[in-house]
Amino acid sequence: MDQQTALWIYQKMNEIRFFEVEVHHIFGKGLIPGFVHLYAGEEAVATGVMALLDDEDYITSTHRGHGHAIAKGCDIKGMMAEIMGKKDGLGGGKGGSMHVADIDRGMLGANGIVGGGFGLAAGAALTIKTLGQSHVAVCFFGDGASNEGTFHEGLNLASILDLPVIFVCENNQFGEGTPFRYASASETVAERAPAYNMPGVRVDGMDVEAVYEATEKAIKRAKAGEGPTLIECDTYRHFGHFEGDEQKYKTDQDPNRDRDPITEFREKATKNKWMTSEQADEIESNAKKTVEDAVAFAEASPLPDESTLYTDIFA
């Protein structure tokens, strides 16, 4: 990993963390309607993958999508405004937290439907392949989503068509209040990949570098026309499933419970001289400021005009 990449990763990790902590507070004040699922704790996955993508690459996201969106380069002000249901939101306030999207940045949307992204990502990869482009599509999905039929259909389809797609599982050990070890007959998600004739690797999802390296290999394979890869990232969410969750199912034995991918990366990056601690401090305070500005922007943004209820149905 080079210095520039490390600085970018550290910046995005911090932006995600400050963003999510801020959303947690704002939700607590009752300023955000509906359901909000926070990404805090899983920052190493989104940033480790996205450090290798550019605007022309595609991603599909999940209900826990803020981190993916920030790392993919979505405008943070527009995201905050969207989550607060305001006019200047990325979707004009019509989608909200579960539907944050920016197709111009290759972000094909957070998704309210668990398992909704497998086929969509395969479809984006089909476009890439058919048009002869040199990009990839990445499908982020949870351990819980891996038990939907769409997982199996999506992986099989992508494999037989040799599509340039990477399936990135964020295994945070739970789907809502149900442990992965209960819900899955296989011990890991990665071990299912060979059944679909693709590599399946399991990495420490709290370690950005590990995610980064696995992604690098998968991209190489995809761009060489060799087809999809499945990467399972072992991770953990700091907050509840959604805001308001009592988290009665969490235990002291959850292995990643006390780990923080951001402090771990700061340590590693300073030790490896990718980043000085002064640089790290500066990135942290900039990220905090970026998020504070986003909140001010979102609060000042008006509600959408009522006429927009009826627009954007057809092209």
Added chain:
Amino acid sequence: MTERKVTFMTAINEAMAQSMRKDESVILIGTDVAGGAEVDHLVQDDGRYDDAFGGVFGLSKGLVTEFGRRRVIDTPIAEHGYFSAAVGAAATGLRPIAELMFNDFVGFALDPILNQGAKMRYMFGGKAKIPLTVRTVHGAGAGAAAQHSQTLYGLFGAIPGVKVVVPSNPYDAKGLMLAAIEDDNLVVFSEDKMLYGIKGDVPEDYYTIEIGKANVVREGSDLTIVAIGKMVQVAQEVAERLNPDGVEVEVIDLRTIAPWDQETVIESVKKTGRLIVIDESNPHNNTATDIASVVADKAFDYLDGPIKTVCAPNTPVPFAANLEKAYIPDANKVLHVADEIIEDLKKSHTM
């Protein structure tokens, strides 16, 4: 019977518990209907289970503690799989209650309902029974956006072989749930999430409310308003607001939308000559349009004005609070849409 007030959610929970006590073949299956499966600290000293969720809304809380994980079954997130299993189990001796957490997830659960459960009896020449209750949740108002707020009971109601009930209050919720579980057919029980917290009188005893029968909740001679679920409150408000003008509104709580009670609705229209139907579904091919077409056909000679339907607009459910409010039918919209017949009515009263 003791008088007591409980919430809509408690009423449904109590109905499920009572039927599970009465009949060993009743099971509850769905994602996180208990939660916390195989989490050691959620097993009590006496071997009974605590739940982590008891359903995402907490509606089925406590059921796993009383009935155990053998009968309160947490599933992987695999709606097609466990709905198929529920149909298969219903065909072979169990009486499952299968929960579809939000009706919007029906895309993954539809085939077992549409092509299997709804048709087996017919295709098998009457030799199968599918005593399956599908509990699901509909409705806008919670800021849950386009994929968690739709009103889709009409979609289920359009399938031959499926009954659909939509309760409007805690008393009905309990009685209709018990009737749904007792019923030997596939019954979709669709709950409006905005009603979960409302309280009402609910007897502790086991009682059922007949599926397929509407409930006249207010009698009147001038105008019939048929309403579904949460919209019954809107109809009542319209009735109150028209009352000072001397307009007597009859409010019918449809209770069952498939098969809906044609007799009660048509009798009422014969009396009043005017009909408004309020349905939070999108405006086309829904329960309201079906009622309008049947009434236009069977009671045409009794109508003194056009039938009006008041529905959500033909859009997805928006997220922003003001847009969502504009989306949901309310009393002002009913009065606005119904202006024509109501002006006509007021005139006839002042004459």
